[in-house]
Amino acid sequence: FAVTSSRLASSATDGGTERVLGAKKELESLLASALAAAFPSEGDEAQWGRDVLVAPTANPKFACDYQCNNAMPLFAKVKGREGGPGNPRAVAEAIMASIPPNEILEDVSVAGPGFLNLRLKDAFLERRVGTLFAGEAAVDAWAPEPCCARAVLDFSSPNVAKEMHVGHLRSTIIGDTLARALEFTGVEVKRLNHVGDWGTQFGMLIQHMEEEGVPFDASVGDLQQLYKDSKARFDAEGDFKKRAQQAVVKLQSGSEESLGRWGKICDASRKEFNKIYDRLDIEIEERGESFYNPLLKDLVEELRGSGVAELSDGAICIFVGGSEAPPLIIQKSDGGFGYATTDLAALRQRLTDESADWIIYVTDSGQSQHFKGVFSAARKCGWITDEASSYPKVDHVGFGLVLGEDGKRLRTRSGDVIKLADLLDEAVSRCKEQLVQREYEFAEDEEKLEEIAQQMGYSAIKYADLKQNKSSNYEFSFDRMLDLKGNTAVYLQYAHARVCSILSKARVANPGSDAGDASKIRVTCEPERALLSTICQFPEAVESTVEDLAPNRLCDYLYGLTSKFTDFYSECKVIGSEEEASRILMCEATLKVMRKCFAILGMEPLERI
Numbered sequence: 001f002a003v004t005s006s007r008l009a010s011s012a013t014d015g016g017t018e019r020v021l022g023a024k025k026e027l028e029s030l031l032a033s034a035l036a037a038a039f040p041s042e043g044d045e046a047q048w049g050r051d052v053l054v055a056p057t058a059n060p061k062f063a064c065d066y067q068c069n070n071a072m073p074l075f076a077k078v079k080g081r082e083g084g085p086g087n088p089r090a091v092a093e094a095i096m097a098s099i100p101p102n103e104i105l106e107d108v109s110v111a112g113p114g115f116l117n118l119r120l121k122d123a124f125l126e127r128r129v130g131t132l133f134a135g136e137a138a139v140d141a142w143a144p145e146p147c148c149a150r151a152v153l154d155f156s157s158p159n160v161a162k163e164m165h166v167g168h169l170r171s172t173i174i175g176d177t178l179a180r181a182l183e184f185t186g187v188e189v190k191r192l193n194h195v196g197d198w199g200t201q202f203g204m205l206i207q208h209m210e211e212e213g214v215p216f217d218a219s220v221g222d223l224q225q226l227y228k229d230s231k232a233r234f235d236a237e238g239d240f241k242k243r244a245q246q247a248v249v250k251l252q253s254g255s256e257e258s259l260g261r262w263g264k265i266c267d268a269s270r271k272e273f274n275k276i277y278d279r280l281d282i283e284i285e286e287r288g289e290s291f292y293n294p295l296l297k298d299l300v301e302e303l304r305g306s307g308v309a310e311l312s313d314g315a316i317c318i319f320v321g322g323s324e325a326p327p328l329i330i331q332k333s334d335g336g337f338g339y340a341t342t343d344l345a346a347l348r349q350r351l352t353d354e355s356a357d358w359i360i361y362v363t364d365s366g367q368s369q370h371f372k373g374v375f376s377a378a379r380k381c382g383w384i385t386d387e388a389s390s391y392p393k394v395d396h397v398g399f400g401l402v403l404g405e406d407g408k409r410l411r412t413r414s415g416d417v418i419k420l421a422d423l424l425d426e427a428v429s430r431c432k433e434q435l436v437q438r439e440y441e442f443a444e445d446e447e448k449l450e451e452i453a454q455q456m457g458y459s460a461i462k463y464a465d466l467k468q469n470k471s472s473n474y475e476f477s478f479d480r481m482l483d484l485k486g487n488t489a490v491y492l493q494y495a496h497a498r499v500c501s502i503l504s505k506a507r508v509a510n511p512g513s514d515a516g517d518a519s520k521i522r523v524t525c526e527p528e529r530a531l532l533s534t535i536c537q538f539p540e541a542v543e544s545t546v547e548d549l550a551p552n553r554l555c556d557y558l559y560g561l562t563s564k565f566t567d568f569y570s571e572c573k574v575i576g577s578e579e580e581a582s583r584i585l586m587c588e589a590t591l592k593v594m595r596k597c598f599a600i601l602g603m604e605p606l607e608r609i
């Protein structure tokens with residue numbers, strides 16, 4: 001059947017399949033043309049397309065799906081004009097009267113001070129959800145349009161010879177989801193691990209290890225201790241300090257022996273990092289600070305030559321403007337380059353060699369000042385513009401701290417930094433206990449139990465993190481994240497498994513009913529309608545996740561969808577009802593969208609628990 005006949009309904013994706021727009025986009029087009037017709041002096045259709053305010057309605061009391069909120073601000077602009085509207089409600093009525101004939105809206109009404117309530121036609125919802133059955137990957141056509149061609153996502157980025165901590169875990173989880181969301185929309189994403197693998201500390205560490213006769217393939221745990229010890233000696237022993245400084249010079253001048261040792265230290269760390277990435281199914285390419293080292297000297301010279309950077313107190317600085325903004329130091333007075341120099345070089349390399357349109361950095365908010373400085377410097381260099389809307393652009397996604405249940409930074413009971421591997425282990429073992437307690441059917445099968453507990457535990461950790469407003473601190477609590485009720489991955493996993501089980505029962509009851517005929521979808525009651533309306537919001541949820549770089553948007557959406565499904569399922573009999581065919585399709589459509597959300601959130605869905 002025809003997806004829809006309206007020109008507004010879809011645009012072609014690269015693959016040639018028709019892109020299915022979210023209901024919000026459709027309404028925005030309709031309302032933009034209404035606004036342009038009713039108030040031509042305030043903008044043409046294109047202008048109104050940018051200014052139109054359409055939002056989903058949260059309150060079911062209004063019996064509408066969306067509302068248009070333009071009347072109030074518009075009235076403020078046009079009031080007092082000859083023959084103009086006397087109040088915001090009159091503005092809303094004028095907009096309403098200009099909505100072109102369409103196949104989308106069932107009902108439009110003015111509410112309150114001048115809101116326009118928009119109720120979608122059931123047939124529109126049915127058709128729209130029907131497009132999910134246009135083939136295996138039909139849900140991919142629901143992806144919003146890519147905002148640009150290529151993005152670089154700089155995330156995770158732990159430091160060599162140091163333990164990867166919960167801050168890096170947060171960066172890893174958030175960064176991975178943002179990458180997946182962008183990729184879903186068709187953006188080509190380069191995921192880069194900006195590992196801290198270079199700097200003067202390596203000279204010190206190598207010198208210390210050599211003197212102590214420590215083999216260079218030590219484990220990371222040992223390396224951390226060795227690092228601390230070498231630092232203590234560096235600060236206390238003048239002679240050692242001298243030897244360590246010589247070791248730095250030797251390493252930086254490219255001595256093969258030094259580089260070999262440095263490489264071994266990096267290998268040991270990499271092995272540990274990769275264990276975590278494997279467990280969490282994270283794909284990322286290592287491109288540490290050392291990669292940019294050969295570019296630093298020339299960059300500093302060039303920026304000095306062009307006058308962007310200048311000498312100040314023996315150091316080379318970029319004054320980024322504003323009296324309170326500290327200058328970005330790109331070469332210290334001792335001639336060394338720092339974290340900022342590397343980031344500036346990396347930024348340019350990504351714009352040029354990687355042709356990135358959008359570079360996104362994911363770290364804790366503690367680094368905001370650093371990135372502000374680097375971005376301002378890049379603007380001063382003319383590499384990026386000031387406008388937030390024009391590409392190429394850069395963004396720092398800063399996030400809050402992970403706190404323990406005592407409200408302080410997450411630590412072990414003895415006050416040590418928590419090891420990520422231990423954290424993951426505990427999530428898995430708690431999930432195992434929970435499964436056994438709930439008499440999980442495969443509890444006897446050790447291997448199966450382990451596998452399911454891993455999927456549950458890892459998704460619980462990821463989801464607990466992703467659902468937070470990223471900028472706030474959050475309290476890490478196993479009890480809360482593994483709660484069966486409430487907004488947790490465990491609740492979502494059970495709901496997912498429930499949908500799977502309904503569908504497999506339906507298949508048993510009606511063998512051969514697989515070939516669902518999407519034209520059979522029929523709305524007969526409110527819970528069905530609410531479910532379909534929510535399904536149709538999926539493109540918008542992805543779009544706002546990407547636009548605001550906020551994974552919690554998608555979590556909220558998935559949780560809302562799941563709740564709507566739960567309402568539907570508790571009120572509507574599926575198997576054996578008169579509406580069976582239609583309702584099975586509704587379950588399938590829910591499953592398709594749910595699974596896509598799971599995939600973007602990096603959670604492996606469980607079919608049976």
Ligand code: ARG
Binds near residue numbers: 156158194195196343
């Ligand atoms: N290694 C840094 C840290 O552990 C994070 C690096 C973030 N990325 C960047 N391009 N600076 O804090």
